[in-house]
Amino acid sequence: MTVYRIDGEEVGGIADLFTAFNREFMRDEDWQMGESLDALDDVLHRLESETRGGDPAVVIWEAHRHSREALGYEETQRWLLRKLAHPSAYDEARIMSELDDLRSGTGRTYFHRVIAVFADHPLVDLQLH
Numbered sequence: 001m002t003v004y005r006i007d008g009e010e011v012g013g014i015a016d017l018f019t020a021f022n023r024e025f026m027r028d029e030d031w032q033m034g035e036s037l038d039a040l041d042d043v044l045h046r047l048e049s050e051t052r053g054g055d056p057a058v059v060i061w062e063a064h065r066h067s068r069e070a071l072g073y074e075e076t077q078r079w080l081l082r083k084l085a086h087p088s089a090y091d092e093a094r095i096m097s098e099l100d101d102l103r104s105g106t107g108r109t110y111f112h113r114v115i116a117v118f119a120d121h122p123l124v125d126l127q128l129h
Contacts (some may be wrong), residue, residue: 001055002047008063011070014079014110024059041117048123056125059118064128071111076102079110 004024033039101107
């Protein structure tokens, strides 16, 4: 079983989160994943493919509450607004809808989006501490 540790106290935003993910998930690689949920999904697929004998890879996310706050409303809003600044690269209507949902309190924060990516990978056991 392979164990990865994320120190949630080090996460002050999306960039810090991917720094932590790269340090753990990419330690034996000669490249780094970008700040993208799709990239995280791809890397988690790789971790699943590397599991042996059905033992999941374990990701222990220490101080996840700190990360949840850092990746909450404000950071999510900044992330969505950055996407809106590039309308040719993103579906502007979808991003506006996500921003409206966030502002109304019904939308997912970036933290919740990350958790959803992990949830799609049953051979990666995410443990929130």
